Amino acid sequence: MKLNNKIQFIRIIPILLLILIVSCKKEMPAQNKVNTEVSKSSDHPKLILTKAGVNLIKKELGNIPIFDNSLKEIQAEVDTEIELGIETPIPKDFSGGYTHARHKRNFLIMQKAGVLYQILDDEKYAKYVKDMLMQYEAMYKTLPVHPQTRSYARGKLFWQCLNDSNWLVYVSQAYDCIYNYLSKEEREKLETNLFRPFADFISIENPQFYNRVHNHSTWGNAAVGMIGLVMGDEELVKRALYGIENDGLEAGAKDNDGGFIKNKDGKAGFLANIEEPFSPDGYYTEGPYYQRYAMYPFLIFAQGLHNVKPDLKIFEFKDSVLLKAVDALINLSDADGEFFPLNDGQKGMSYYTSSLVSSVDIAYHFGGNNPELLSIAEKQNKVTLDDAGLSVALGIKNKKTKPFTKKSIELRDGPKGNQGAVGILRSGALELVYKYPGHGLSHGHFDKLSFSLYENGEEVIQDYGLVRFVNIEQKGGGNYLKENKTWAKQTIAHNTLVQNEKSHFQGKYEIGSKHHSEKYVFHVENENIQIASAKEKNAYPGTIMHRTMVIIKDNEFTNSLVLDIMRVVSDNKNQYDLPFYYLGQLIQTNFNYKTLNFLTQLGNSDGYQHLYLEGSGDATGENIKLNWLHNNKFYTLTSITSNKDELLLARIGATDPEFNLRREPTFIIRKKNTQNALFVSTIESHGTYSPVSEFAVNAYSNIKNLEVTFNNSEYTAIRIEYINGKIALFILANNNASKEAEHTLKINEKNYTWKGSYYYK
Amino acid sequence: MKLNNKIQFIRIIPILLLILIVSCKKEMPAQNKVNTEVSKSSDHPKLILTKAGVNLIKKELGNIPIFDNSLKEIQAEVDTEIELGIETPIPKDFSGGYTHARHKRNFLIMQKAGVLYQILDDEKYAKYVKDMLMQYEAMYKTLPVHPQTRSYARGKLFWQCLNDSNWLVYVSQAYDCIYNYLSKEEREKLETNLFRPFADFISIENPQFYNRVHNHSTWGNAAVGMIGLVMGDEELVKRALYGIENDGLEAGAKDNDGGFIKNKDGKAGFLANIEEPFSPDGYYTEGPYYQRYAMYPFLIFAQGLHNVKPDLKIFEFKDSVLLKAVDALINLSDADGEFFPLNDGQKGMSYYTSSLVSSVDIAYHFGGNNPELLSIAEKQNKVTLDDAGLSVALGIKNKKTKPFTKKSIELRDGPKGNQGAVGILRSGALELVYKYPGHGLSHGHFDKLSFSLYENGEEVIQDYGLVRFVNIEQKGGGNYLKENKTWAKQTIAHNTLVQNEKSHFQGKYEIGSKHHSEKYVFHVENENIQIASAKEKNAYPGTIMHRTMVIIKDNEFTNSLVLDIMRVVSDNKNQYDLPFYYLGQLIQTNFNYKTLNFLTQLGNSDGYQHLYLEGSGDATGENIKLNWLHNNKFYTLTSITSNKDELLLARIGATDPEFNLRREPTFIIRKKNTQNALFVSTIESHGTYSPVSEFAVNAYSNIKNLEVTFNNSEYTAIRIEYINGKIALFILANNNASKEAEHTLKINEKNYTWKGSYYYK
Known part of the structure; x- marks a missing residue:
């Protein structure tokens, strides 16, 4: 180096030093991640709120209406609670009861108070969280398991570990927010006497709860992981992600809700809980409520x-x-x-x-x-x-x-997306939900190929849902009621086929959970004819059900209509029941029926014991029609029947000693002593009524006649004749779902040629 | 007269003439009233629209949003109809059917088209009305009475004169609007062949329809009167105002709907129809729907x-x-x-x-x-x-x-306002409708002292209403169904007392229409305690019912509550049933009951045949509670019972072969073999449920105990103990409604002194 160069180098030293200092500063956060002690004292909040996020929020505050309003609402709510004072009662009640509701409210408010402390820098919020946590710390040390014994995994604050986990998921966030507000001694006290034992209790001490693939376990995993992240406890985080290593649980063991405890691979923890219940489409196998x-x-x-x-x-x-x-x-x-x-x-x-x-x-x-x-x-x-x-x-x-x-969408089920699906058809105001996925773990119902229909967000053909009044203590502590099993889960409670008055898979979870329906066709590119079709081969061994649901849009009519084809092929003669749980007031039928003077249960088991038979009629072999009014709209179900079919008018509510069920109607088409069967129906929303103008508009069905013009193992063809004279033909290829396949079929001396799985014209 | 004066007189002649001419002109309209011919050609529209009004409308148009929008809407509606063309089918159907709906639509559209012609000066509207009227003229000349024979007074265009009258009321207005558009010959043709025969048919040819005091007759009177006003036909106007003079009808004759044809004074016509059914408070005795x-x-x-x-x-x-x-x-x-x-x-x-x-x-x-x-x-x-x-x-x-x-309001019934009343109590979100008027002509129900309860416009304790699907043709042509008589009119269908399973007045119109309940107290000045009390002495001879309904507002509770005291004094031992038609899902009772395995009708007549008994229990003598959920609100009925009372859980729908009734629940307190009885209940709306947050708030009643602390012919005292420890006492003076009366009563060694009919503290 020449002198000249040296002098120049000396000149740039301060600049280099500056660069070095700046780059060191940039590296600081990364170092903190390694040094737990430093992280603990300076790096909070880091879990949900971040330091950078809090700064940005403070900068934008007052200028972001939806955020400002949410803040104002939450502040008002928390301030009210702070004024009311802290209460941490000795746990006693089921969900719906006082101590349950109080502890639930406590964790919700603590999480909010923590956030308010961060955003508003007002210590009263931090103090509130701290004081409450200290009360919990004092109580938890000696707290026995919850006195209510119904749960397979009793919690301490709540009757089940699930709710204890809820508590910790929220409280972790609150703790993160006030972490730096607390002294090191206070933190140690809380972590040693409250958080760590709490995390251990819901995991190590309750492996049956914690190490499962189930929404309950997800809460447990998240609870343990989140407090682990805040405490900087890698062991807890690992336990959250991967479960407890040696849980001592037997493979194949079942929980008292009927579900398997461990999944087939023996995997557990948060990642397994993402891996297994979610399909690649983001469908969660238990269903949207869970x-x-x-x-x-x-x-x-x-x-x-x-x-x-x-x-x-x-x-x-x-x-x-x-x-x-x-x-x-x-x-x-x-x-x-x-x-x-x-x-x-x-x-x-x-x-x-x-x-x-x-x-x-x-x-x-x-x-x-x-x-x-x-x-x-x-x-x-x-x-x-x-x-x-x-x-x-x-x-x-x-x-x-x-x-x-x-839009219309098919959401595949199963970890790999190959275990059936839920198909949703949407057309105009109608939404049809067609169910052909896997069983749905312990919350699944035995209702393969069932459907429900909505118009403008209102149920038309209903799925009953659960039998439970969540958090309404008067109804069995707010928990599942026994009719959930005896009614809601049974096949007859759904809009699908029941063979010989027995539920699918004998109503047994061990069997049902091994199977799923098979998607056949889901084709919604043509907005005038949207189709979802699926098959079920395992619900009744020896019987194959193939149901095709189509929404047909025709601009000559106000609304789209549903075409429902249920094709049954069996090795034996059976009785087949196909119910339609229409909601509303029966207006008219085109068939004769007799109502009964004494109502009693329709059957003895599999949910039939919960239906009253109100009336019945015999089909004549003509199309039958059931016309009803609901939410001031007129609907008609039109069905092709044989003259041996029975038509049952029934109502939910039999053998229901505590009025846990809603008294709602159903219409059942029954085919007795039949081997192969074809149920074909249309459901229309065709008219309206106004109680103000008292005008009834289009009160009658637009369908003049439905007819099966062809039906064998290869093809099924349905002719639809409308009252305006228009005639349409729908043909389904029963065994070739390919979009590319070319078909030719002669019906009544006329040749029909098309490409793809169906024809409609 | 001097020459000079003469000259002066001659000079002023033109001025005098001018004055004379002007004053003559001023007199012209008055003369026109006499000179029908002139009136006909220049004075229209004059009926609903007036010339002056039309000018003012034209001036303001475009500057009066609500009017402009209404005009735009109606114009669009009429334009659509004009494009569709005119149809006047041969009458055939009941209400709900095509020809009925078409003729109804025709008169509605004609009236609107007439108005549009006046306001918009567009001849197409006048031509439309004219063309349609000419079609009616051509048809009406030879038209027989309507083919449907159900009505006591069949019309020609419609199955009953009532609807023909509707037609003429609207068409009169249309005719008035296009009067000047028509030539004299056209008018004569219409008046001679259509309007006058039409007016005569619904009046002179159907006196039983026309000369009654009834809403149907009012339409008839108005129809005849309005066409009379337009045609300048004094005879028709007189017939409208005062009825047909010699109708040939017998006094005391009854119509086939059970109503008397003539009123007691034999008066008829429009003025009688105002005079008699309207009370001085503007209450119309048939009820608000009519x-x-x-x-x-x-x-x-x-x-x-x-x-x-x-x-x-x-x-x-x-x-x-x-x-x-x-x-x-x-x-x-x-x-x-x-x-x-x-x-x-x-x-x-x-x-x-x-x-x-x-x-x-x-x-x-x-x-x-x-x-x-x-x-x-x-x-x-x-x-x-x-x-x-x-x-x-x-x-x-x-x-x-x-x-x-x-606000709370009492609407008296009867031409002079002294035939009972409907009392409406309003407090917060609650509205209580208490019924103690006269029978209500042929549309009256046998339900003295019944009530219904609303919260925020939703029914909580319902009044069933009618059994009819107005204009829904599928249900009995849209007309009254037989269950209207066998169910809706019967006492048990209402929230009031039934003695020995028989309806009030034996369910007989001749008896019921002679009586009315008696108002006792209606006092709503104190917003914290609003009270309506009435007595019924004729429904069951020998039995006096005295029901007092109070809405109590107490700021310690979220909502007001209803106190219901039904005091029964009888000459004999009877069975008393007091039903409460709560709407919603039964959540919990504090009494034991057994549900039945076979449902059958609760009784054989008087509406009991339409109730299914679902379950029953025995009261223990403690307060009984029924807790239910409706529209996500929690309600509780608390009742004082004796240990002999039966508690019935029932549901509407038995012996209903065409599903004309709604399957809705009721709870009945039954006292058997009892002479004097006191039913005391509270009804609370105390809590809410959110299916979104799943929080149940205040799910339980606020009432700890209700107790009768005093009851004799003079006074009834009810002690209300709330769960928060508060105790209130309500005392009613049973036989002195005076606001000024001073009362002293000793209950449990304590003296209570007050002024007025009741005490509450």
Whole structure:
């Protein structure tokens, strides 16, 4: 180096030093991740809220209406609770009872108070959380398991570990928010006497609860993992992700809700709980009601993992299935945002629930800012008070919103997407939900190939849902009622075929959970004819059911109509019942029936004991029609019958000693002593009534006649004659779903040629 | 006369002549009234629209949003119909059927087209009306009576004269609007072959229909009167106002709907139809559903009379009862504007119906511009296209609207207001409708002292309403179904006392229509304790019922509660049933009951044959509680029982071979073999449930105990103990309703002293 160069080098030393210092500063956070002690004292919040996020929130506050309003609402709620004072009663009640509701409220409020402390810098919120946590710490040390003995895994604060896990998922967030507010001694006290024993209790001491593939376990996993992330406890985080290693549970052991405890591979923990119940389409095998419930622990823990352990790339896990699941769930809701009550689902649950607020916010923030999600957030009219919620609030403020358009969609079931599916057909105001997936774990119903129909978000042909009044203590402590098993899960409670008055798979979970229906055709590219078709070969050994549901749109009529073809092929003669759970007032039938003077149960088991037979008639072999009025709309079911068919008018509610069931009607087409059967029906929404103008418009069906013009193992053809003289023919190829296959069929001396699985003209 | 004066006189001749001419001109209109010929050619429209009104409308058009929108809507509707072409099919169907609906639509559209012609000066509308009228003229000449034979007074265009009268009421207006568009010959043709024979047919040829005091007759009177006003036919107008003089009907003769044909004084016609069924408070004895129906002919004919025969001062008749009736009717609607279904009322009918649009507009325009009516008009969001509608539109435009606040109100029944009343108690979200008026003519139900309860416009304890699906042809041609008589009119179908399973007045109209209940106390000045009390002495000879309904508001609880005291004194031992038709899902009872395995009818007659007994229990003498959930709200009925009482859980629907009845529940408290009885209950709306948050809030009753602490012929005292420890005492003086009376009563060694009919503290 020349002197000249040396002098020049000396001159740039300060610049180099500056660069070095700056780059050192940049590296600081990465170092903190390694040094747990430093992390503990300076790096919180880091779980859901982040330091950077909090700063950004503070900067934007007052300028992001939906966020500001959510903050105001939550502040009002928490302030009211703070004024009321802290109560941590000795646990005693079932869900719905006082101590249950109080502890539930406590964890919800603690989480909110923690967030308020971070955003508003007001110590009263931190103190409230701290004081309450200390009360819990004092109580928990000596707390026995909950006195109510109904659960297979009793908690301590609540009657089941599930709810204890809920508590810890929320409290972890609160703890993270006030972490730095607490002294080291206070933290040690809480962690040693409360959090760690709490985490151990719901996991190690309850492996049957914790190590399962089940939405309950997901809550357990998330609880243990989230407190682990906050405490910087790698062992807990590992236990959360992968389960307990040696759980001592037998393979094949069953829980008292009928579900298997361990999955086939013996995998457990959070990742297994994503891996197995979610299909590649984001469908959660238990159904939307439980998916909605599980979404919160899935996404909130994922968010924490993303923030604290970004290397895990949790949101990319299994081809980003957690983010897809949010989309799937929105698609599993009706026009009002209420989830279809597949399996054990309570009606009325919707995407307005708080777990969907966080799901939508997280999916938007971490899933590429899909502007359609903003329209759901706008309807929800609230956001979470964290980085994700801020992101949504900014998106809305910057007018990026686009409408979320729900279209016809097939959501495959099974970890690999090859275990059947739920097919949703949408056309105009109609939504048809057709169910041909796997069993749905312990919350599954025995209802292969069942369907339900909605118009403008109102049920027309209903799926009963569960028999439970969640959190209504008067009804069995708010828990599942016995009619859930004796009625809601049974096949006859659904709009599908029952053979010989026995439920599918003998109503046995061990059998049902081994099988799934097979998708045959799902074709919705043509908006005038949307079709979903599937087969079920295992529900009744020796019998194959093949049901095809079509929504036909014809601009000559106000509304689309549903064509329903249920083709049954069996080795034996059987009795087949096909019920339609129409909702509303029966207006007229075109067949004669006699009502009964004494109502009694229709059968003795498999749910039949819960139906009253109100009346019955014999089909004449002509089309039968049932016309009814619901929500001031006229509907008609038209069915092709044989003159041996029985027509049953029944009602739910028999042998229901505590009035747990709703007294709602059904119409059952019964074919007795029949080997192969073909049920063909149309369901129309054809008219309206106004009690104000008292005008009845289009009160009658538009169908003049339905006829089977061809039916063998290869093809089934249905001729539809409308009252306006129009005639249409629908032909289905029964054994070739290929879109490319070429077909020719001669019916009544006329040749029909087409490509693909069906013909309609 | 001096020459000079003469010259001066000659000079002023032209001036005098001028004065004479001017004054003659002034007199012209008065002369025209006498000279029918002149009137016919120059004075139209004059019936509902007036020349002056039309000019004012034209001036304001485009500047009165609610009117402009109504005009646009009606224009679109009429234009569509004009494009579809004119159809006047040969009459054939019942209401609900095609020919019925078509002729109904025709008269509605003709009236609208007439108005459009006046306002828009577009001849196509006049031509449309003319062409259609000419088709009717051609048809009517040879038209026989309607082929359907069900009515006691068959029409020609429709199955009953009532609907023919509807037709003429509307068509009169259309004719008035195009009167000057038609040539004299055309008018003569229509009047000679259509209008006069039409008016004669519904009056002279159907005296049993026309000369009655009944809403049907009101339509007949208005129809004859309105066409008379347009045609300038004094004889028809007189026939409208006073009925047919010698109708040949026997006094005391009954119609086949059970009603008396003639009233006691033998009066008939429009004025009698105002005089008798309207009470001084504007309550129409048939109830709000029929009042709503009758309001249109009452007010539209009144409007015509006001315009053409102002000297009659029709709006001042009977102390302006027609205008008061509009106010009464609005007060007879729930929070959503739906009329309480007293007597034969179809649920869902509301003040959004077109007859209420015109009623509100007319009452505003002719009744002193009450700004509260504008708020109803704003909700209706439409106005009539006439002088009254313009007046409302201007009022709204000029921001004169004030809210219509529905308060507690007692609407007396009877021509003189001394035949009982309907008492409506309103407190917070609750509305209680208590019925103690006269029978209500042929549409009356046998339900003395019955009540119904609403919360936020939703039924909580329902009144069943009628059994009819108006204009739904499939259900008995849209007419009354036989269950209206066997169920809806019977006492057990209502929330009131049934003695020995027999309806009030033996279910006989001849007896029931002779009596009315007696108002005892109606006191609503204190918003914390609103009370309506009445007695019924004739429903069961030898038995006196005294029911007191109180709404108690206590700020310690979220909602007000209802206290219901039914005191029965009898000469004999009887069985007493008191039903409560709660709507919703039974959640819990505090008494044991057994459900039945076989459901059958509860009794054999008087409506009992339409109830299924689902379960029953025995009271223990403690308070019994029935807790239910409806529209996500929790309700509890608490009742004082004796240990001999039976508790019945029943459901509507037995012996209902055509599913005409809704399967809805009831709870019946039965006291057997009892002479004097005291039923005391509270009904609370105490909590809420959200299927989205799944929180149940205040799911249990706030009442700890109800107790009768005193009961004799003078006083009844009820002690109410709340779960929060608060204790209240309600005492009613049973035989002294005076507000001034001083009372002292010793209960359990304590003296209570008060002034007025009741004590509450």
